[in-house]
Amino acid sequence: MRFTKYVRDKINYILGFIVYCAVVMAYLKAMEATQNIVWIVIFISNVFFWVGFVVNFWRKKVYFKTIYKIMDGLEEKYLISEILEKPRREENLAHFQILKKANKSMLENVNKVKTVQKEYKEYIESWVHEIKIPITSSKLLCENHKSEVTQKIEDELEQINNYVEQALFYARLDHVSNDFMIRKVSLGEVVKNVLARNKRVMIQNKMKIDVENEEVFAYTDEKWLEFILNQIMINSVQYKTEKNPEIKIDMKENKENVELSLKDNGIGIKASEIDRIFEKGFTGTNGRRQKKSTGIGLYLCKRLCEELGMEMEAESKENEYTKITILIPRNKKLGE
Numbered sequence: 001m002r003f004t005k006y007v008r009d010k011i012n013y014i015l016g017f018i019v020y021c022a023v024v025m026a027y028l029k030a031m032e033a034t035q036n037i038v039w040i041v042i043f044i045s046n047v048f049f050w051v052g053f054v055v056n057f058w059r060k061k062v063y064f065k066t067i068y069k070i071m072d073g074l075e076e077k078y079l080i081s082e083i084l085e086k087p088r089r090e091e092n093l094a095h096f097q098i099l100k101k102a103n104k105s106m107l108e109n110v111n112k113v114k115t116v117q118k119e120y121k122e123y124i125e126s127w128v129h130e131i132k133i134p135i136t137s138s139k140l141l142c143e144n145h146k147s148e149v150t151q152k153i154e155d156e157l158e159q160i161n162n163y164v165e166q167a168l169f170y171a172r173l174d175h176v177s178n179d180f181m182i183r184k185v186s187l188g189e190v191v192k193n194v195l196a197r198n199k200r201v202m203i204q205n206k207m208k209i210d211v212e213n214e215e216v217f218a219y220t221d222e223k224w225l226e227f228i229l230n231q232i233m234i235n236s237v238q239y240k241t242e243k244n245p246e247i248k249i250d251m252k253e254n255k256e257n258v259e260l261s262l263k264d265n266g267i268g269i270k271a272s273e274i275d276r277i278f279e280k281g282f283t284g285t286n287g288r289r290q291k292k293s294t295g296i297g298l299y300l301c302k303r304l305c306e307e308l309g310m311e312m313e314a315e316s317k318e319n320e321y322t323k324i325t326i327l328i329p330r331n332k333k334l335g336e
Contacts, residue, residue: 081096169300194233212250213250216253
């Protein structure tokens, strides 16, 4: 709150005071008061007016500064009217009551939206668990009746399963902390589980897998990390090179973190697009060309890494390679 703007807002009061001074001067002169008395009266009037003016400005400045400070400390800023003290002046009280009513209406709408979102997420989670039953049953049928047709059906079922998993993890994004469990995990075992899950697709695409330094441990959530690695691996297969496709998986410990990296020799990513691959819905030139990308997989991976206190980095060179690195902090207290 600036004094110049305050003066501009109160210009009517100032003009009114000037008119008042002029009237007083005219009246005193009409009453044949001496010049000294006129100036004394005007001087005293000015002192009272301008002191009151400045004091009122300072009081309001301190008041609004306090409100801004309270606002900065509030996570849900629309609750400000619940914290503010009830004003004494009738004019301010009217504004306060209007604000209370508006915030009450907003709070009711926010709660309605939250309830709808919660019910929708609960439905999605329930639907995912239900849909996994026929998917698993269909896979078992394919396993028990192997043929060229059932193998293709099984491949399609695995793709459906991946999309279903994406829906489940996306629905849980806002309350990840309620679902994960941090403990000491063997990264080698996590990688083996993901490779076992994608064994068929790796063989079909003649992907060579090179895993180094398997005896590395980190404190993280095994289930969520497997999902992240699976999404990255699916991308590597989708955008593989036709000649000798390969994925190199490396794990190593540093002073501050544990690095888990997946590097493929696929078609790579354009330099102009590398900074956008973690954006929600971004598919890139290759994704649009091959019509395989939803733009959700890497976005989910990045968000989940952030929720788990991890970092995800990407580097790539078009037509040569893409490398995704997950940095897991070395903080044993997370697992306690």
